[in-house]
Amino acid sequence: MSGPLAGTIHLSQVTKTYPQALRQVHALQGVDLTIEMSGFYAVMGPSGSGKSTLLHLMAALDQPDSGTIEVADCHLENLSEGDLTRFRRHHVGVVFQQYNLIPTMTALDNVALPGLLDGWSRSRRLSRSQELIDMLDLEGREHHRPDALSGGEQQRVSIARALFFSPAVLFADEPTGNLDTVASQHVWEILEKLATEQETTVVMVTHDPAAATYCREVFVLRDGRISGSFETEGLDEAELATRAQQLGR
Ligand SMILES: Nc1ncnc2c1ncn2[C@@H]1O[C@H](COP(=O)(O)OP(=O)(O)OP(=O)(O)O)[C@@H](O)[C@H]1O
Ligand SMILES: [Mg+2]
Incomplete structure (x- = not known):
């Protein structure tokens, strides 16, 4: 193979130190x-551990202190400020625990926000937003504000917003950290479907072995380094938890 395929992520010797008053x-x-x-x-x-x-x-x-990061065919260290803004907006989506x-804003307008910021007409961005609302099983919730939505629904709105420009990669940091089991499973199924049916690369930080059973492969961080990785095929939740714990300590 000549090089990474589209959507591939490649990091080499990446370091990041936070300067603190008493110690780095x-x-x-x-x-x-x-x-x-x-x-x-x-x-x-x-x-x-640095997840x-x-x-x-x-x-x-944020930017590393040293090392190189390539995501979706973009070498981040080579991008200008303008290119970085475009990269963040169009090539990747990010979802957080909150x-x-x-x-x-209503669910529909929240999802359409990236289009608004990118200068899309109202009809065009709302039509894209509706498409995503349907894809994330949020039909009937379009005109609800966040406080009238369940946690699971709010997280699906946030995923829909992150997918507005069909990013090559979706990053999720503990996306179900605040959700109950049923709502969590719904989110994991959606992320899995995105990866298998839309060929999006989905990278999810999680503490939950149940979440990781939906994933193809698990990368484990320990003290700021990748201590190992393993494929999940054939592993049940308990076996997966044991593997991750062994690599994490
Ligand atoms: N903005 C910051 N300023 C100073 N230190 C930070 C900052 N962000 C993270 N750290 C420190 O860097 C280390 C790694 O933090 P990070 O948040 O990446 O860990 P994590 O694996 O996501 O942890 P958790 O599972 O608790 O979310 C920790 O020691 C943390 O305290
Ligand atoms: Mg964290």
Whole structure:
């Protein structure tokens, strides 16, 4: 193979240190990671191991101190400020544990927000928003504001918004951290479907082995480095949890 395929993620020797008053926090200490082609992947590891930091860097929300990051055919270190803005808006989507919806806007308008920011006409962005609302099983909820939606529905609105420009990669940081089992399963099924049917690469940080059973492969972080990875095929939830714990300690 000549090089990474579209949607591939490749990190080489990535480091990130947060300067603190009393001591430096070495959040990432040389991450090497390759995620091939489309698929649904999990990032696991103990609290403080650097999972969120890693996700932020891959989504270009922050920059590494050293090392290189390639996502969806873009070498992030080579991008200008303008290109980085376009990359964040068009090539990747990001979903967090908190849904970060605009409380005064309806579900339909929340999902359409990226189109508004990108100068799309109202009819064009609402038609795209409706398409995503339908895809995420939110029919009938279009005109509800976030406070009239369940946690699971709010998270699906936030996923729909992240998918507005059909990004090659969707990053999710503990997307079901605040949801009950049923709502969580619904979200995992949607993310899995995105990866298998739409060929989106989905990278999800999770503490939950049940979530990781939906993924093809699990990457484990320990002390700011990838300590190992394994494929989930044939593993049940308990076996998966054991594998992740072994690699995480
Ligand atoms: N903005 C920041 N300033 C200073 N230190 C930070 C900052 N963000 C993260 N850290 C530190 O970097 C390390 C890695 O944090 P990170 O949030 O990436 O871990 P995590 O694996 O996502 O943990 P969790 O599972 O608790 O979410 C931790 O020691 C954390 O305290
Ligand atoms: Mg985190």
